[in-house]
Amino acid sequence: MPELERTILDALHRDLGARMVPFAGYEMPVQYAAGVMKEHLHTRARAGLFDVSHMGQVILRGDDAAKALETLVPADICGLKPGRQRYGVFTNAEGGIVDDLMIAHRGDHLFVVVNAACKAGDIAHMRAHLDCSVEPVEDRALLALQGPDAEAVLGALVPEAATMRFMDVRTADSDFGALWISRSGYTGEDGYEISVQNGRAIAFAQALLADGRVAPIGLGARDSLRLEAGLCLYGNDIDAETTPVEAALEFSIGKARRTGGARAGGFPGAERILREMETGAPRRRVGLLPEGRAPMRAGTCLYETETAETPVGTVTSGAYGPSVERPISMGYVPTTMAAPGTALFGEVRGRRLPVTVAELPFRPSTYKR
């Protein structure tokens, strides 16, 4: 097994009492001393600091970078204004999702953030297909500050951060060098993701943690927070076998890229994806509320009745939601069974337990729009 990489904040995690686990080729903090439940609730009540430096930061530069990226991603990139960011997916020829990503227009270039486990493949994919320069950013860490106090905390260090709206991006000069800030995240909370030079990253993280409202948060709580927010985890809820329509990610397909739009199609798998936009896909990602207290974890088979022999779907993420105080899951079911309120059964340890299709997110997001 290849040696695990460490982020620039590794020593800080260990000093903070993190339990480190292998994740996407990195040693990452799964939790700190407080534990997953308290870390989750702290993020929703105050502010949580996450090290997401394992994710891939890539700059795309060139006159036609936006147009080029549209050949791989069904999002509207040409229509993305400077200082704004958008969610998108890389698709394959069958319409499946190769990875999901954030795309920011930072004036003279595009800045994309991709998943850690996919970054090598994504970079190779972009280099092979994009007629623009593809520059991995190796000298920057990436932190996320999430929660209702995030604005006040970051605003105390970088006043202009407080004036940003959800999905705004900007560069701010600070005591920690130039920060590339976006007002976004992966928790359903208001907050920021901040790219900082490696040499300044520990000092910046310590300055944020010095604020009594901020606690360090590990991958465990990151997962329960994003699940309550109804956000997909690549590799679990979306993968090369799921299309954006099946995954209920139609919002990531720009109007201009849809049938009848100014730049309709032109991305891998467009034929299938645009057809599914018109007619619907045979299956759909939905929220699931198990009855009782037992979590229905990823891999749980879903059945239409207590005795049916053939499963109709599968749970792709499932856990206890500390803020909603009950088990929650996401999974795929036939579109005919995707209406909220539909009663199904999930098989847990050999027993069929009732589960109900539910609206996503489980907890409303609090973005500063």
Place this chain on the structure above:
Amino acid sequence: MKFTEDHEWLRAEGDVFVVGVTEYAAEQLGDVVFVELPEEGVTVKKDDEIVVIESVKVASDIKAPVDGTIVAVNDKLGDAPALVNEDPLGEGWFFKMRIDDPAAIEGFMDEAAYREMIA
């Protein structure tokens, strides 16, 4: 009190034994959100998986430490699974069992030996 290598404890209470998990195990499990207990009256064999614990992170099984009969289970855990974290050696117990052969627990560790194992 006796301890097993699986981080369970057994405490004599009259002619039965109360069984739970240690503080160390509760810490390793993380916040417990669901506990599935055996039925009272069932007979169990050593190493049968008779309790399921779901934490925020993962599902784990607790095995019967010895052969015997379950005579009581801790119903409080249904509504308050966090008792396993808050008071693993007290209120967070799982079940009481009557042991078939009292000699079966003689091989288990005392507290000093258990502390040494987890040190």
